[in-house]
Amino acid sequence: MKAPLPADEHARLAALHEANVLDTAPEEDFDDIALLASEICGTPMGLVSLVDENRQWFKAKVGVDLDETRRELSFCAYAIHGHELLEVPDATVDRRFADNPYVQAEEGIRFYAGAPVVLDGTHAVGTVCVVDRVPRELSDAQRRALRSLARHAAVQLELRRFARHAGDVADRLRQLDRMKDSFLATVSHELRTPLSTIRGYLEMLLESDFDQETSRRFLSVMQRNSDRLLRLIDELLLVARLTEESIELEPAELDLAELVHQVIAACRPLAEHKEVGLHDRSGGPVPARGDGKRLAQALNHLVVNAIKFTGAGGEITIDATTDGEPQLIITDTGVGIPSDDLPHVFDRFYRCPSAEVMAVQGPGLGLAIVKSIIDAHHGSVHLDSKPGVGTTVRLTLPRR
Template structure:
C-alpha cells in the first residue's frame, strides 16, 4: 500500500481502472472464441467497415475491438498501429458492461478512463464512442469504436450509423461461422459416404470372386462399375462445395482414372474434355455411358491381350449449345454392337436409359479399325 502511494506521488497519477469482469464471463468468452476470429489475417470486409466508420464519424481512429480474457484484439483498425493491447488500456472492456452504445466526450472527465494509458500517454486519446458487438445469444464480444484526440460528441446520425455498422460486423462474423460449420458437416458427411463406398466396393469384389456363374459375374461387374461412377460423381460434387453442378473435365478425369485402374495392362485409356459444367444428373448419365463403353471395349475389342487404346472426349458444341460425347477404341471384336460388357443385356439397357436421361441421341460406327460411339445432348 505504501509503495502504491509512493508511486502516485512520484508519477502524479493513479493506476488505470480495470473494468469489472462481466457477470457471464465464461459464456461470453466461449461465444467470442466460437467465431475463431482472434489472431486471424485482415479481411477487406472488416477493413471497409472501420474505414467507413472513421469517415462517417470524422475521427482519426476506428477499431473493431474484441475483448478477450486478458487483452483486446483488433480485427480491423484505422489510424491505430497496435494489433492488440492489454486490458488496462481498454475502454471497450468498460463499454461492453454498459448499454448498446457508450460515448465518452472527454476521457479526462470520466473516472473509468482518466488514468487510461491511451489518455495520459500517446496517442493522447480524449474521445471514445463504441457500439457493442452483441452475439445472437446476447453476449457482448467487443465493440466497433471510434476515437479522437480532442473532446467532442457525435451527432445522432453518427451514433445510429455506428450501431448499424456494428450489426453488420456481427452479420459478417455469423456468416463466417455458419460457413465454417457447414464445411465441417460437409467434410464429415463426405468422410462417412466415402467409408460406405469403400465398404460396399469391397463387398462387391468379394462377391464377384465367390460367384461362378458367368452371367452373375457380369452383373456384379456392371454394378461395381456403376458404383464407381457414382463414387466419382460424389467426390466431384463435394469438391464443388455442395453445388448441383460439376466441372466436366475434372469429373471425367476422375472417372477415367478409376476405369484405368481396373483395366488390363495392354489397354490404355485416354480422356479429355472441354471446360464447362454438367448438371449432376447429366454427369451421372455420362459416367454410366463411358463406364459401359470402356468395359465393353476391354472385354471384346482386344482379344489375346492385343495392345490397344480407348479414347474418351467430351466437347462443347457451340452451334447447338450442347455437348458431344465420343467414345472410341482401336480394337476389334465388338461384334457390331455396343451392348455393354455383360451378357445379360443390362449394360445395353443402362446405356439406353442414360441417353434418354440426357435427352440425347446415340450413334455407333464399327469397323476393322475399331468402334466409335457418339452421344449428342444439350447443355
C-alpha cells in the same frame, strides 16, 4: 481503473472463440466497417475490436498501428458490459480512464465511442469504435450509423460461426444420409444472413444524408454481399438437386480450348487483384461433347479456387488437351493440400484447414459440385497436390 468482468464472461468468450476469427488475416468486409466508422464519425481512428480474455485484438483498424492492447487498458472492456453504445466525450475527466496510459500520453486519447458487437443477441464480444485526440460528441445520426456498423460486424462473425458448425454437421451427414435434406434446408435459411448486411446499410442510407463517396462505399458493400448471397444460394440449390437426382445435361459439340479462353477472361480481374499470373496453355481446338454451361461452371470453380489459394506472385496455368480423351488441366503454385486432407476435398461442405488460416470464404461446395458435373459426363477428376508446391487438377471426359 480496470473494468470488471461482464456477468456472462464465460459464455461471451466461448461465443468469441467459436467465431474462429482471432488472429486471422485482414478481410475487406471488416476493413470497410472500420473505414466507414471513421469517415462517418469524422474521427482519425476507427476499429473493429474484439475483447479476448487478456487482450483487445483489432480485426480491422484505421489510423492505428497496434494490432492489440492489454485488456486492462481497453475502453472496449467497459463497452461490452451492455448492448448500448458507450460514448466518452473527454477521457481526461472520466474517472474510469483518466489514469490510462493511452490517455496520459502526449496527444493521447480524448474521445471514444464504441457500439457493442453482439452475438446470439446476447453476448457482446467486442465493438465497432471510433477514437479521437480531441474531446467531442457524436450526432444522433452518427450514433445510429455506428450501431448499424456494429450489427454488420456481428453478421460477419455469425457467418463464420455458421460455416464452422456446417462443417461439423457435414461429418454427421456423411454417416446419416437421411439428414441431408433437413441440413440443406437449414443451410439455405441461414445463408440469408447477408441480407442483414444489406439491410443495415440501407437503414443508414435512408436515415441520413451522406456524401457521394460514402454512399458509393455503402452501395459497393451491399453489391458485394448480394453477389455472395446469390452465388451461395445457386450452389446450395444445385447440391440440393443432387441429393434427389443427377444433374440434367444439355450435351452438344464444343471446343474445350474456347471454354478455357472464356473462363480465363472471366477470372482475370480476380487474379490481377490477387497479383496472381493466369496463363492459357491451350493450343488448337480440342473437340469434345458435353454441357458447355456445366463444364464452364466446373472449370470456373477450379480456377477461382486456385486463385484464392495462391499467393501474390504465384502462377496458374490452364490447358485443354487431348491424349485419346479430352482433358482440362489446371495447375497452380499455391499452398497445396496436405495428404491427410486429400481424401475429403470432394466431400460436400468440407473446408481444409488452410481455408480457415487464409480466411477464404465459402461453404465448401465448389469441389463437390465439380465432381458431380464431371461424374454426370461419365468423366473423371484427378487431383495431385503437395503442400508448399501447388496443386494440379485433371478433368477427363469420355471420347466423343
